[in-house]
Amino acid sequence: MSAAQWRKAMNSGAGRAAISGRPARGQTPVSVVQSGGLTPALAFVRLRHVLVLLALLAFPWLATPFITFQIGAQSLTLGLIALSLTFLGGYGGMISLAQMTVAGIAGYMVAIFGAAASSDASISLGWPWWLAVPVAIAIATLCAAFIGWLSVRTEGIYTIMITLAVGVAFYYLCLQNYSVFNGFQGFQRVQAPSVLGLNWRDPLPFYHLVLFWSLAGYFCVKYLLRAPFGIALQGIRDNPRRMNSLGYNVTAHRVAAYAVAGVMAAIGGVLLVWYNGLIGPGSVGTSWIINILVIAVLGGMRHPIGAFLGAIVFVLLQTFAIDLFDRERFNLVIGGVFLVIVLFSPDGLLGWWAGLQQRFSTMRPTGRTSHRGDSP
Amino acid sequence: MKQSKRRFVRTLAGAAVIAAFSGAAFAQQTVKIGLLATLEGPFAAGGADGMRGAELAIKQKNGMAGGRKIELIKASSDAKPDVAVNATRKLVEQDKVDIMVGPLSGGEGIAVKEYSKTQPNITFINGSSGAQATTLVNPSSNFFRFNTEGAQWMVGLGKAALDKGYKRVMVIAEDYAFPYSQVQGFMSEYCRLGGKVPVKAWVPLGGKDYSSVIARIPKDVDALVVVLGGADAVNFLNQYEAAGGDKPMVGGSITVSQDILNYKGKRRDSLVGTIAGSPIADAYDAPEFKAFVADYQKNYPVSAGGYPSPSLFALVYYINMKAALDGLDAVKGDLSGGQAKYREALQNMTLKTPVGDVKLDSNRQAIGSTFVTEVVKDAQGNLYNKVLRKVDGIDQMLGMPKSEFQMGSRDVPNCP
Numbered sequence: 001m002s003a004a005q006w007r008k009a010m011n012s013g014a015g016r017a018a019i020s021g022r023p024a025r026g027q028t029p030v031s032v033v034q035s036g037g038l039t040p041a042l043a044f045v046r047l048r049h050v051l052v053l054l055a056l057l058a059f060p061w062l063a064t065p066f067i068t069f070q071i072g073a074q075s076l077t078l079g080l081i082a083l084s085l086t087f088l089g090g091y092g093g094m095i096s097l098a099q100m101t102v103a104g105i106a107g108y109m110v111a112i113f114g115a116a117a118s119s120d121a122s123i124s125l126g127w128p129w130w131l132a133v134p135v136a137i138a139i140a141t142l143c144a145a146f147i148g149w150l151s152v153r154t155e156g157i158y159t160i161m162i163t164l165a166v167g168v169a170f171y172y173l174c175l176q177n178y179s180v181f182n183g184f185q186g187f188q189r190v191q192a193p194s195v196l197g198l199n200w201r202d203p204l205p206f207y208h209l210v211l212f213w214s215l216a217g218y219f220c221v222k223y224l225l226r227a228p229f230g231i232a233l234q235g236i237r238d239n240p241r242r243m244n245s246l247g248y249n250v251t252a253h254r255v256a257a258y259a260v261a262g263v264m265a266a267i268g269g270v271l272l273v274w275y276n277g278l279i280g281p282g283s284v285g286t287s288w289i290i291n292i293l294v295i296a297v298l299g300g301m302r303h304p305i306g307a308f309l310g311a312i313v314f315v316l317l318q319t320f321a322i323d324l325f326d327r328e329r330f331n332l333v334i335g336g337v338f339l340v341i342v343l344f345s346p347d348g349l350l351g352w353w354a355g356l357q358q359r360f361s362t363m364r365p366t367g368r369t370s371h372r373g374d375s376p
Numbered sequence: 377m378k379q380s381k382r383r384f385v386r387t388l389a390g391a392a393v394i395a396a397f398s399g400a401a402f403a404q405q406t407v408k409i410g411l412l413a414t415l416e417g418p419f420a421a422g423g424a425d426g427m428r429g430a431e432l433a434i435k436q437k438n439g440m441a442g443g444r445k446i447e448l449i450k451a452s453s454d455a456k457p458d459v460a461v462n463a464t465r466k467l468v469e470q471d472k473v474d475i476m477v478g479p480l481s482g483g484e485g486i487a488v489k490e491y492s493k494t495q496p497n498i499t500f501i502n503g504s505s506g507a508q509a510t511t512l513v514n515p516s517s518n519f520f521r522f523n524t525e526g527a528q529w530m531v532g533l534g535k536a537a538l539d540k541g542y543k544r545v546m547v548i549a550e551d552y553a554f555p556y557s558q559v560q561g562f563m564s565e566y567c568r569l570g571g572k573v574p575v576k577a578w579v580p581l582g583g584k585d586y587s588s589v590i591a592r593i594p595k596d597v598d599a600l601v602v603v604l605g606g607a608d609a610v611n612f613l614n615q616y617e618a619a620g621g622d623k624p625m626v627g628g629s630i631t632v633s634q635d636i637l638n639y640k641g642k643r644r645d646s647l648v649g650t651i652a653g654s655p656i657a658d659a660y661d662a663p664e665f666k667a668f669v670a671d672y673q674k675n676y677p678v679s680a681g682g683y684p685s686p687s688l689f690a691l692v693y694y695i696n697m698k699a700a701l702d703g704l705d706a707v708k709g710d711l712s713g714g715q716a717k718y719r720e721a722l723q724n725m726t727l728k729t730p731v732g733d734v735k736l737d738s739n740r741q742a743i744g745s746t747f748v749t750e751v752v753k754d755a756q757g758n759l760y761n762k763v764l765r766k767v768d769g770i771d772q773m774l775g776m777p778k779s780e781f782q783m784g785s786r787d788v789p790n791c792p
Contacts, residue, residue, distance in 0.1 A: 070465055
C-alpha cells in the first residue's frame with residue numbers, strides 16, 4: 001500500500017474505527033461507524049457535551065469569585081498546558097518534560113515585550129498586548145519546534161532526559177541572566193489587558209477567556225486526532241519503523257507534533273502568567289515541570305479530557321488539603337492521593353472511569369456487551 | 377442559593393445594628409488572622425519556626441486582642457511567589473481573614489504586596505520577607521512591615537570592619553536580591569568611611585564549586601565579606617581552607633549561623649573574630665530579649681521540635697504578629713470602616729519588641745535596631761556570637777537622603 005492509499009484508508013470511516021478501536025476507547029468506535037454519513041460537525045455532539053458546556057458556563061455565576069478564579073481558571077490554564085503533554089505523550093508517544101518550559105518562554109516573552117515591573121525597568125519593552133502576545137506565542141512555538149527537533153531522535157526515557165535537561169537549562173538561564181530575564185526576581189505585575197471595556201484580570205472575564213482557549217485546545221486536539229496528521233502520528237507512536245517504510249517522514253511528523261503542542265503550551269503559558277501576575281525562575285523550575293507531568297498522568301493520557309480532570313484534582317488538593325489535615329503535614333495528603341490514584345489505576349482518573357463503566361456494564365446482562373454480541 | 381443570600385443580607389443588617397449600638401459587640405466576634413509561612417521547600421525549617429514565633433505572640437495574650445478572640449488560620453507556600461499569592465488569596469477570599477500576616481521570603485513579599493492592592497479592606501502585615509523593593513518601589517497602602525530588611529541588618533558592620541583594620545575587602549555573595557541588599561548595607565557605610573572593595577564576586581545560589589572565586593581573591597585585601605547562606609557558606613569555607621586561604625571573614629546575616637559555628641575543619645579557630653550583622657543575637661542580654669527566649673523555650677522545647685534558641689524567623693514573625701495584636705488592642709478590636717482606624721494605629725504605634733522599639737516610616741517600613749556580632753570561644757571551647765554593638769533607629773534609606781538613595785544591585789554601591 002502506498003502512503004497515499006494508506007492515508008486515504010485512514011481517512012475513511014473504517015480506517016478511523018480501526019485506529020480508534022484500540023482498547024483505550026470505550027464506546028466511540030461503534031458510533032464513529034454509525035455516524036460516518038452524518039454531518040461531521042454535529043455527529044459528535046452528544047447530550048453530555050451540552051451538559052458539560054452548560055455547567056462550565058454557569059459555574060462562575062454559582063461560585064464565589066475566589067472559586068471561579070483560583071480553582072476554575074487555574075485548573076483550566078494548567079489543564080491546557082498538560083493537554084499539550086497529553087497530546088504529545090498519549091498520541092505521539094513522546095513524553096516531553098519541556099512543556100512547562102515552552103509555557104514559561106511564552107510567559108517570559110509577554111513580560112519582556114509587554115508591560116511588566118522589574119528591578120531593571122529598561123527590560124520590558126512595553127508593546128501593546130495585541131503585538132506582544134502573538135510574538136510571544138510565535139517565539140515559544142519556535143522554541144517548542146526546536147526542542148522537538150533536538151529530542152525526536154530519542155525514544156522513551158531518553159526523550160524524558162533530554163527534555164528535562166532543556167527545562168532545567170532554561171530554569172538556570174532565567175535564574176542567572178539579568179539582562180533579559182531579570183534573574184532571581186523575574187517580572188511582577190504582568191497583567192491581562194483591559195479590552196472592550198472589560199478588565200480581563202477580573203475573575204469572571206478571565207475565567208471565560210481561559211475557558212474559551214481551553215475548549216479551543218480541547219477541540220483542536222479532538223479534531224487533529226481524526227485528521228490525517230493525527231492518524232499518522234498515532235501510527236508513528238505504535239510503529240515508527242513501519243510508518244517510515246510506508247513513506248512517512250517520521251521526524252517531520254514528530255517535530256510538527258511538538259510545534260502543535262507548543263502552540264497550546266504557549267497559550268497556556270500566556271494565560272498562566274496573567275493568572276499569576278508575575279513570572280520568575282520558580283515558575284519554570286523542576287517542581288512545575290514535574291507538576292505538569294503529574295497533572296497529565298493523574299487525569300490519564302488516553303483522552304484529552306484527562307488533562308483537565310487531572311488539573312482540577314491537582315488544584316483542589318493544592319488549595320484545600322491544608323484544611324483537611326494537620327497543617328504541617330498536608331503534603332502527605334497530596335502525595336497520598338496521587339499515589340492511590342496512580343497505584344490503583346495506571347491510567348489515572350480516566351482509567352478509573354473506564355473500569356467503573358466496564359464493571360457496570362458487565363453487571364447488567366442487558367448491557368452493551370450483550371448487545372454487541374447480538375449484532376453479528 | 378437565594379436563601380443563603382437572604383440569610384447573608386440579614387446577618388449583615390444584624391451586624392450593622394449591633395455594631396451601631398454598642399462597641400462591646402466586638403467582644404462577641406472573633407478576629408480571623410491568616411498566617412503564611414513556608415512549610416515546604418528550601419525554607420521549610422525556617423517557616424515552621426516562624427509559625428512558632430507568631431503563635432507565641434498570640435499565646436502571650438491568651439488568644440485575645442482588643443477584647444476579641446483571635447482565630448488563626450495557617451497556610452503554607454514553598455518560597456515561590458506564585459504559590460504564596462495563591463495561598464494568600466485562599467486565606468483572604470475563601471477563609472475571609474481580617475488581617476494577613478506573611479510571607480517569609482523576599483520574592484514572595486513583593487508578590488503578596490502587589491496582591492494586597494486588590495484587597496483594600498484587608499490589612500497585610502509582613503512575615504519575615506526582607507526584599508528592599510517591597511516597601512520602596514510601588515508601596516501598597518495596606519501592606520505593613522515591622523521588621524527591618526537585609527540592608528538595614530548590615531548597618532554598623534562597615535565601621536566594625538574598619539575598626540578591625542580591614543581597609544580593603546573582597547565581597548563574595550550569592551547572586552540575587554537579598555545578598556545585594558546585604559552587601560549594600562555593608563558597603564554604603566564602609567565606602568563612606570573610606571574602605572575599598574576592589575572585587576565583588578557574585579556566585580549562583582546553591583553553587584558547589586568555588587575554586588574560580590578563590591583563585592580571584594587578590595593578595596592585597598585584608599578580609600573577605602562572605603554573604604552566603606547555610607550549605608553554601610560551609611562549602612566555601614571547606615574549599616578556601618583546602619586552597620590554603622587565611623584571610624579573616626566578615627559575614628552576612630545568615631552566614632555565621634549555627635552550622636558554621638559547628639564547623640569542624642582546621643580553620644575553625646580562625647573563625648574566631650569573624651564579625652557579622654544580624655537582627656538577632658543569641659547572646660543579647662537585655663531583659664526583654666531574655667524573657668522572649670525563655671518563653672520560646674518553655675512553649676517549644678527542643679523535644680517538641682523547637683530550636684535551642686529562637687531563630688531569626690521566629691523573632692521576626694513574632695514581631696510582626698505582635699504588631700498586629702497590639703494594633704487591635706489600640707483600637708479595641710474595631711476593624712470597621714475598611715480597617716481605617718486600625719491602620720492608623722499601626723502607622724503611629726511604637727512597637728515594643730524583644731530587640732528594641734520599632735516605628736514605621738511613611739512607606740510603612742520599620743525603623744529599628746540591628747546587632748553587630750563577633751564570633752568568640754567560650755570556656756568549653758564552643759564558638760558563639762557575642763554582641764559587639766547594637767545600632768538603633770536604622771531607617772530604610774540607611775541614613776542617606778532619599779534623593780541619593782539607590783537600591784542595592786550588583787553594581788550599586790561601588791568603591792573599587
